[in-house]
Amino acid sequence: MRLRRALALGTALFATAGSLLVGTAPAQAAPAPAPAPAPAPAGQAAPALAARAVTLASTIRLNNCSASLVRYPNSASTDRAMMLTNGHCYEGGFLNAGQVLQNRSSSRSGTLLNSTGGALGTLRADRLLYATMTGNDVALYRLTSTYATIQNRFGTTALTLSNTHPTAGTSMSIPSSYWRRIWNCKIDTFVGTLRESQWTWHDSIRYDTACDTIGGTSGSPIVDASTGQVVGINNTGNEDGQMCTLNNPCEVAPDGTTQAYEGQSYGQQTYWFTTCLTSGRVIDLTISGCLLTKP
Template identity: 40%
Template sequence: MRSRSLLLGVSLALTTPLMTAVPAQAILGGVESPRAYSFMGSFQPSFPAPPRPDKHGCGVEVLAPQWVLTASHCAGKNPTGARNGVPRGWKVRVGSLDTPSGGEVAEVDHYYRLATNQDEGGFWGKDVALLHLRTPVKAEPVQIASATPKDGAPVRILGWGMSCEDSTNPACFPTRLREADTTVQPLAACPSAEPTGELCVGGRDGKVAAANMDSGGPALVRDGGRWKVAGVVSGPGGENAPTLYTDVTRHAGWINGIISGTAVPPDDRIPNVEGAVELFGCVGSVVRSPASRPKDPALLLTNGHCVQGERPAPGAALVDRPADREVPIADRHGYPQAIARANRLMYATMTGTDVALYRLDKTYAQLKSEGAKIFQLTSKPVRAGDALTMAYTSSRLQCTAEAVIPHLREGGYQQDNSIRYATAENCSPWPGTSGSALLARDGSTIVGIHNTHNDAGEQCTDDNPCEVGPDGRVTSVRGRGYGQQVHLLAACVVAESKLDLSRKGCTLTR
């Protein structure tokens, strides 16, 4: 399968490594739609919230009074990346030219995805999802085309995607529906295309194309004097090339089976991810030490290499620095239970261990009243054989401490008494899991923190940690994962969530 990106419409640190955003392709050759399409709609989730004022994330098409069609990767923005389930804060606006007003607004109460990027059979060509609406809309539905349109067939594309590349410029986010008449191209015109299941739509030079945040929007064909949907936007076809649409005519059976109620797939079992904090490329957890009191400012734990800005230098630590980052604390299904801000970096180091502590703008009592999960910091080291649960934002990995390594070296840094995980199928960390808490059996005590794994089998280079034994022997094994001890922190945290590095028993790098 070729590696390619999606035309994402929702901003989230992905729960899956495949879904990375691409620079927006301006919609060229199109115009503002002179009239509304009853079936055309805008998908507007509040979580994850799209990075634009109107909250438009993807396009949708009404297929039945309580069903809309979109792309699977649009519905994949649920916190755990589940295939089927119940969302929170999702809505659609249908039948309007404008994303902020007009038409009908309905809440989404269920999603069903044909494929995910973790499917063995592949994702491309199956990038289709159905959203069920809590209440029916009056909009006239659109039908699915009866057959795959042939090369050269005329099609119309619609959407509210970005019109320029600057995501900080509101002018790049059109609130008025745009459309363009174009054609279906041979798949060879889209270098990123898969052999089956996709349509290559737009100008051969990419001058007529769908844009970022047009995902899920339709490729319409004329059939019997009516518009019918033949495809939905999936991803770019290549540089200066048309856009790839999933051919929905191939999946009419799956779609009709769900809408009719004759073949509705069961909901996924959602893992309990309570307390995980998404830090956009890393993970954090709210922690309290034995010295913490309810009125104290809460502390956030993550890796030292996850700090914003410059990392701590080898042999050194960052102490009491200004900070400003959002801290969304997940409920058991991954949606924000409470949101705080980190306003101070209390401590960060990558020497001896790989940890950072932030001070939040809310107290432990405030977070508790909001229902947020708060973990307890251990005062005991992890030992070989200890069972560990790695608390990632979308899953819980079951790990075992296979060994405690005297020294772990990586890219000029050294950590001591590092935790090596036993090689197992259910404990295989990946980039983005850094900072995930390692929990004891009680599920509430943090005994370690995940920080690295050997990516390529190299020795002691960035992303390729090596072990140094008591005799100085260096070993490096591709795929091995490691965590760091955190019991050192408990001896250094004092009342009011302050850090005392000179306190007796505190051995953190100064």
């Protein structure tokens, strides 16, 4: 798991290959202004703008993990906003294999960041909509504020969850609110079964080998660099080369054989949420084709 480790990691980690420390990128010419998007239908939140450099805007710093402010593709501006992080970042601790939580009261809070990692203010949740560490590693919270309220107060719009499976070779960014740092990487391939200790995940995203995420990056969104949409959530990496142990995930082949790659990092897909929504944007695990793990 990419939970926060000892803070003694320090600033020496901020210069490792394959990552970008916010504020240290070389100067570039300002891009031409993007054309104005078409107005959104009344009551519906404007879709995320595409093809802009990923920043720390819309990320949320938790006490032990990273998180992000997210919306469904058809979310309305009057909807309660949502916060996405890992299931293993749940405030009640790690969930057991096979455990699914839905519609639980919560008082989780985090700090909303601006594009350069500055603190804008505190966002609070009142409900855990869904969480699991089985099949996927996700936790989705409902916040006390609407998207419109957050935009009016902080000038921040939510990241949009993609409703399609990502593609191998795609350039992506992983903005970590905990470290206020961005990793720029690529999707290498997808792993049918990934196992770590008692937990098993499916169709996991394997990063290119230069993508050296560290403790504290758990819950960071995986953002498609070309669309600006969230295609996954960063969750783990093999730290010591061990096989299928805590902090050392292994890839499981169809015949049951396992392989571990020291230093390899992984994420989980998030379009699964969009396969389980009612017309009113409520998670319903009984919907045909719903990919989220059922209790």
